[in-house]
Amino acid sequence: MFQRPIYLDCHATTPMDKRVLSAMLPYFTEYFGNPSSLHQYGWEAETAVQQGREIIANAINATPEEIVFTSGATEANNLAIKGVAEAYFSQGKHIITVATEHRAVLDPCEYLQTLGFEITYLPVNSEGLIDLEKLETAIRPDTILVSVMAANNEIGVLQPLKEIGEICHQHQVLFHTDAAQAIAKIPLDVQEMSLDLMSLTAHKVYGPKGIGALYVRRRNPRVKLAPQLHGGGQEKNRRSGTLYTPQIVGFAKAVEIGINNMAKENQYILQLREKLWSILQQLEGISLNGHPTKRLSGNLNVSVEGIDGAALLLGLKSIVAVSSGSACSSTKIAPSHVLTALGRAEKLAYASLRFGIGRFNTVAEIETVGQAVLSTVKSFRQKAVLG
C-alpha cells in the first residue's frame, strides 16, 4: 500500500476515535431499532438516544430537551437562522452576523435577504476578532438574531462569546453561535455565555459524519423555532426524520471523550502547533493569520509571500494533507472570504495554508511536515530566481 500523507486537516474533518467506533457498533448490529418504535428494539434505541442527548446537553450546560439532533452543522445553522427568521419576522427582519462566518451561516442569511430581511455583516479586525462596540451599535429595535461563530474554521479565532452574549441579552436579541469547530475543544456554557442557539457537529471532534445538533433554549427566553424539515414530527416537531441512533451514540461518546480530556489534549496539541510554527517561522515572508493566542489550539493558518498557493499545495500533496481554506469551498478558485475580511491582500491570501492539528498527530509528523514545507517553499523560490 502506498504511503499516505500525514493528515493535518482536522478542521475539514477528523479521523474517528476508535472508542467512538466501538461505542457505535452494537447499535448497528444488535440495537438497530427505530427509536420511535414501541417494541423492545425501539426502546433500546430510544434509551441510547436519550443518553446521548443527556451527554451532549451536559457538555454545554443545557437540558436534554434543548438538544435537537440534525444531520450536521450545516443543517443546524440553517435551522437556527431560517427557523428563527420564520418564527420572529413579525417582530423584525434584521439579523447581525460576521463577515468571516462559515458558508452555512452566510448562505441562509443571503437567502433571507431575498425575502426582504436586512443582514448586517460585522467586520473583523486584522486578527479576526469582532469589535463589541460595533456589535452593540449595529443592534436595532428590529434586530431578531445575532449569529457569531465560536471558533473560525479557517483561522481558528475564538470570538468573545460571553461578552457578545451579555450584549445580546441586554438588548433582548437572540444569540446563535456556530460551534462546529469549538465543541469539546473549548469550554462552552450556554448559561454563562447567554446562548440561545448553538450548532454542533460530531465529525470535527473524532465522531461520525452525518450527525449534528442544534441547542435551542427553552427557558429565559423560550426560543421559538419554525421547523425546516417536516414529517413524522420527531424531536418534538422541531426536526422530522428517523433519528440516527448509532451516530448519536458516537457523537455523544466523541463529545464525552473530548470534554474529559480537553485541558490535557489542548496542551498537547498546542505544543505541536508551536513546534510547527517555530519551524515555519524560519521562512522569510511568512505570517500568521488570525489572533496569535485567541484561537483553537490545533489551528495554524499562515500566508507565504510570493508563492502560488495551489502550486504549494500540489508540491506538498504527497507529504501532508492540508488545505488552503475551508474544505467546502476548496473546489472554488477564489480568495478565502475569511482572509479577505482580515484585510489580507488578495495575492497573499492565495498562498495560505491551513493546518488542523489533531489528537492523533505526533511530534515526528509535525517535524516532517515542517521540514517539507520549508524545502518546498525554498525550492519554489529558487526556481523563481533562476527564472
Add this chain to the structure above:
Amino acid sequence: MQIYLDNSATTKPRDEAIATMLQVMSLQYGNPSSLHSWGQEAAMILETARLQVANLINGVDSESIIFTSGGTEADNLAIMGIAQKYSHPKHLIISSVEHSAIAEPAKSLEKLGWEITRLPVNTKGRVNPLDLKAAIQPNTVLISIIYGQSEIGTLQPIETLARIAQSHNILFHTDAVQAAGRIPLDVQQLGVDLLSLSSHKIYGVQGAGALYIRPGVEILPLFGGGGQERKIRSGTQAVPTIAAFGIAAELAAKEISQETPRLMGLRDRLFDLLADCPYLIPTGDRLYRLPHHVSFILSNDFALKAQEVTGKTIVRQLNLAGIGISAGSACHSGKLNPSPILLAMDYDKNAAKRGIRLTLGKDTTTADIDWTAMVIKQVLTRLIPSCCHYADVK
C-alpha cells in the same frame, strides 16, 4: 426467541454494509471536498456509492442522485425544492395516503397560500388515475404520490400516474422509501422526475437517503452552505454512511429477483395462517402490495368484546413474546391519534386506532412466520377467550 417484524420502521443493517462503513470510518475518513488525497479517496467512495444507488433504480446518470440525510429530507427537498422556484403560490397534487414527510411539507405550503389537492383512495388505499386527471389544473406544478404505502402496504399505479403528469408537462415525484429494494424500480420506465430513497430501509444504516432528480429538472436547495452535491444539498457528506448505502443498494439490486418472491411467499403465508381469525381484517390491497408487508385492523366485533383495545395493545403483547411489530408507521407510534391513512380509506375513528403492521425482512424465516401467527392467535385468545380457537369459532 426474538423475531423482528418491523422492517418498514427500520431494517437491521447487513454485514456487508457495516463492514464497508467501518472501513471507510477507520481508513478513508477525509472530507470529500478536500483537495488532498484523503479528500479524493473520500470523494471516490462517494461517487462509487452514487453509481450503486443510481443502478438500483436505473438512474442512468449517477449525477442524478443527490445524497441527503434520509428519506424525510429527500421528500422535503423534492416538495420544497420545486415549490421554492415559484414566487407565487401554485397547485400541488398529492394522495391522501402520503407519508408525513410529504403530507407535512404540503401543509406548510398550504399555509403559504398553495392549493393542495389530496387525491382520494379506494378502500384498499389505491389512487384512481382518473381522479388525478380530473384534479390537474393549469397552475399544477408538481404531483407527488407515494409508491408503496408504509402502513397498509398498498402500491400505487405509479407508471400510469407519471404518464398522466408527463402528458401535462407536470413534474412527478414518488416517495419510494418502502418500495426500493423490495420491488424492481426503473425510473426510465416509470417516467418519474423525482424519487426518494432511504438507506435504512434497505439494510444500510440510518442517516443516509437520496433524491433522484431527472437530469434537466431544476430544483432549489433546502439548506445553504458549502455547496456540496451540485449546490443542491450543502453539508459535509456522511461518507461512511453513504458508502454503506451504496453497498446495500448494490446487493439489493443483485438479490431482488430472488428476494421479492421469497418475501411474497412469506407474506402470503402469514396472511393465510391468520385468515381463519375472524377478528383480524386485512388492510390495504392484497394484489398491489409491498412484498414484505402484512397489515390488519382488529375488527369492531373484537373491540366490543375486548374493551379499550387498540393496535398498540397487540404491539405490547407481542413485544412481551419477543416479537417486534408496529401499530402504524413508526414515526407516529408515539401518538394515540387515529391513523390518517386508515381514515382516508373510510375506516371510522375507532377502527383507525386498531391497525397493526408486520413487515418482513431478509432474515425472516418460515419458522418465524409460523411462530408469529401462533403467538398472535394466543394473544388474541387471551384478550377474548373465544377468539381463534378454531373449534370454538362458530
